[in-house]
Amino acid sequence: MSTILAATPFVGPGIEWFALSPLLALLAGALLILLVGSLTPPWKRGGYAAFTSLTALVAGVLAVIQWNRIDDNGAKTLVGGSVAFDKFTIFAIIAICIALLLTSLTSEDEVRASNEEGPEIFGLFMLAAVGAGVMVASNDLILLFLGLETMSLALYTLAAKERRNSEGQEAGLKYFILGGFSSAFFLYGIALIYGATSSTNVSIINKTLRGAVRADGNDVLLLVGIGLLLIGLGFKVSAVPFHVWSPDVYQGSPTPVTGFMASVGKVAAFAAFSRVFISGLIYRADDWRPAVWVIAVATLVVGSVLAVRQTNVKRMLAYSSISHAGFMLIGIEAAAHVASDDAANGVSAIAVYLLLYAVLVCGTFAVVTALAKDGGGTELKDFAGAARRRPALALGLTVLLLSQAGVPLTSGFVAKFGVIKAAVEVESYAIAIIAMLSAVIAAYLYLRIMVAVWLADSPEETEAPARLPFSLALSVALAVGFTLVVGIYPQWVLSLGDSLTVLIR
Amino acid sequence: MIAALIAEIKPNSTWYLVLAALLFAIGTLGVMVRRNALVLFMCIELMLNAVNLSFVALAKEMDDINGQAVVFFVLVVAAAEVVIGLGIVVAIMRKRVSASVDDLAELKG
DSSP, X not given: OHHHHHHOOOOOXXXXXXXXXXXXXXXXXXXXXXXXXXXXSOOSTTHHHHHHHHHHHHHHHHHHHHHHHHHHHOOEEETTTTEEESHHHHHHHHHHHHHHHHHHHHHHHHHHHTTOOSHHHHHXXXXXXXXXXXXXXXXXXXXXHHHHHHHHHHHHHHHTOOTTOHHHHHHHHHHHHHHHHHHHHHHHHHHHHHHHHSOOBHHHHHHHHHHOOTTOXXXXXXXXXXXXXXXXXXXXXXXXXXXXXXXXXXXXXXHHHHHXXXXXXXXHHHHHHHIIIXXXXXXXXXXXXXXXXXXXXXXXXXXXXXXXXXXXXHHHHHHHHHHHHHXXXXXXXXXXXXXXXXXXXXXXXXXXXXHHHHHHXXXXXXXXXXXXXXXXXXXXXXXXXXXXXXXXXXXXXXXXXXXXXXXXXXXXXXXXXXXXXXXXXXXXXXXXXXXXXXXXXHHHHHHHHHHHHHTSOOSSOOOOOOOOOHHHHHHHHHXXXXXXXXXXXXXXXXXXXXXXXXXXX | OHHHHHHHOOOOHHHHHHHHHHHHHHHHHHHHHOOBHHHXXXXXXXXXXXXXXXXXXXXXXXXXXXXXXXXXXXXXXXXXXXXXXXXXXXXXXXXXXXXXXXXOXXXXX
16 A cells, blocks of 8 residues: 555646646636626626737737747647647637637627626636637647537537527527537547547657558547547538538527637637647548548538528528638648648648638628617618618628638638648649639629628618727727738738648647 | 356456447437437437446556546536536526427528
C-alpha cells in the first residue's frame, strides 16, 4: 500500500497561461457578467452588450499578441499536447471574436425589445464562444468533444431563449435532439479511433497511423470510427445528408442567434474538422477523401437547388449556409490530396473562408434583424419594398448578398476563389466545376431577395420607420465595410492565410 | 452439461464491445422511431452510455487508464445535456398538452 502511494507522485502538465489568454478572457467575461450581473440591479442602456463587445475585443487583441508570439517562437502544443497553439488556431479564434462582437452589437436592441434584458443571454453568447475557441484549439479528441458540448449547450439554450415564441421553442428542441444525436455519433467515433490507435491525441494518432501497416487487424475499428466522426461533424457543419435540422432551426431561432450559430458554429466545426482529418487522419486520406468528395458535391447541389423554392428569408439563408459548407468541404478535400507535412493550400483556403464567411453571415443576419423589426416577419413578402423605407440598409443587404453569391470585388469572391484554386491545384477539376455551377444556381436565391427588396411594391404605405438603433447600424456598417475592403484589397487576408498552411502535428 | 458449458464461457472485452454496439444501435433506432421528446432524451442517453461502455472495454483491453477517465467527462456532459433538454421540454409543455415531437410542426418548407 505504502509503496503504491510512494511510487508515482502525480505530476500535472505545465500550463502556459498566457498562451491560453484569449480563451481565458472569453471565459472570464462570461463568468463575470453572470456573477456581477446577477448581484447588481439591471445595467444601464446596453451595458451588457457593451461588456460583451469589450470582452470580444480584449480576447481578439490577446489573440493577435499570440499570433506575434508564434511568429517569434514557432507553433507548439500546450497542456500535455492537448491544445494546439498554431496560427490556424489563433486565426479561427480571431474569427470567433469578430463574430461575437458583431452579434453582441446586433442583439443589444433585440434583447431589450423582447423584454428579457439581463446578463444571461450575453453570458451564453460568451460561453458558446469559449466552447468554440476550445474546439478550434483542441489537439485532443476528448477536449474537442468538451468544447463542442460547451458550445452546443449554450446554442440550444439561445435558440429557445424566447419563452413566448413557440417557433423558437420548437427550433430549440429540434436543435437539441439532433445535436445530441450527432454528438453521440461523434463520441462513438472517438471511442473506436481510441480503440484502433490507443490514444485520443491528434498528434499521437497521426504518428501511430504513419507507421501502421495498412492491413492491420484494427482496421475495421479505425474505418468505422472515421465514418462515425464524419457523420458527427457532418451534422455540426450541416452537410448533406445531415442538414435537415438547419433550415428549421435557422428559421425558428431569434435572428441574431441564428447569425451567431451560423458563423461561430461553422467556424468551430470546420476548424475542428480540419484539425482532426487533415492533421490526425491524413495517412488514411485515401479512405475518407472519397466520402468527403461525395458529401461536398451533395451539399453544394442540394444547398443551392432546394433554396430556390423557399419563401422565408431566414430559411433561404439556411440553405445558403449549407451551400457555403459545401465550398468549405472542397477545401478539406483539396487539403487531403497533399500528403504528409507539406503545406496544404486547402487549409489556408478554409481558414480564410471561415473568417470572411463569419463576418458576412453576421452582417446579413444583422440586416435581417433590422428589416424584420419594421415588417414584423421574415417572410420574403415582408421584405417587399424595404428599399423605399430604408435605402441605406437595403444597399448594405445588397452588398452582403452579392458577396455571399461570390461576385468579384467582394469578400465572398475571395473566399470562393481560394477554395476552388486549392481544388484546381491538386487537380480535382470535377469538384471545382460542380462548385462553380452550383454558385450560379445559388445566385438566383440571392437575386430573389434583392428583387423583393428593391423592385417589389410594399403592400401598403407605411409611415416613416423608427430610427435604427446605433449598435445595429454599427454592426451592419462594420460587416459591409469589411466585406468591401477585403473584396477590393484581398492581398493582406491572403498573405495572412498563406502563413497558416501547416497544422501543428 | 449446460452448467459446464456456461463455465467454459469467459466474457472478454470483445463481448462488451459488441454489447455496446447493440446498445448504441438500439438508441439510434429509438431516436428514429419514437415520438415522445422524453423518450428521445432517454435514447440519446443510452447512446452515450453505450459509448462509455466501449471506452471502458477498450481501456481494459489496452491496459490504458485514459479511456476510463474519459467516461467521467462524458458522464458530466450527459448530465449537463439533460438539464438543458428538460428545461426546453418543460418550457414547451407549459404551452402544449403532450410532449410528442409530431405536434411541433410549425417550421417546415
